Amino acid sequence: xxxxxIYAMGSxxxxxxxxxxxxxxxxxxxxNLATFIxxxxxxxxxxxxxxxxxxxxxxxxxxxKTYVFLILSGIATGLSWLCYYRALQLGPxxxxxxxxxxxxxxxxxxxxxFLGEKLTLKTAVGAGMIAIGSLVLxx
Numbered sequence: 001x002x003x004x005x006i007y008a009m010g011s012x013x014x015x016x017x018x019x020x021x022x023x024x025x026x027x028x029x030x031x032n033l034a035t036f037i038x039x040x041x042x043x044x045x046x047x048x049x050x051x052x053x054x055x056x057x058x059x060x061x062x063x064x065k066t067y068v069f070l071i072l073s074g075i076a077t078g079l080s081w082l083c084y085y086r087a088l089q090l091g092p093x094x095x096x097x098x099x100x101x102x103x104x105x106x107x108x109x110x111x112x113x114f115l116g117e118k119l120t121l122k123t124a125v126g127a128g129m130i131a132i133g134s135l136v137l138x139x
Contacts, residue, residue, distance in 0.1 A: 016097075022085060023093040031085040038081070098137035105131050 026034045050056055080103075087096045108127045111117040 019088065019093045019097045019100075023088045023096075026085055026089040031089040032082060034089075035078075035081045035085045038085075039078070095138045098134040102131060102134045105134075 105127045112119055
């Protein structure tokens with residue numbers, strides 16, 4: 001099995017746990033505060049992992065382009081998490097999670113537009129199935 005596939009499966013499992021644990025965690029607390037607490041934990045876990053693996057880099061060894069796109073990605077991630085936790089607070093996880101997974105369809109569209117990736121029949125059919133499945137599960 002390819003390394004990327006192992007990590008992608010891990011991502012899917014942890015994303016599922018995020019929905020369940022997050023739904024329980026936002027009970028009785030403001031969803032924005034819940035996101036803030038979660039973000040601090042992520043920061044600490046990432047710092048511990050980088051330290052454990054000895055992967056720190058000098059700040060000046062990272063290009064301006066990398067910084068700009070990581071900052072923009074961080075903003076997008078933060079906004080996504082704020083929306084996700086608010087949605088979990090207001091709605092059932094069984095409906096919120098499938099709508100959230102429409103991100104796969106949006107990634108495909110944005111990858112075509114901005115990354116120049118090629119659309120295959122398999123990708124188009126898969127994206128359509130994800131979109132339909134997400135909407136069926138949510139509504």
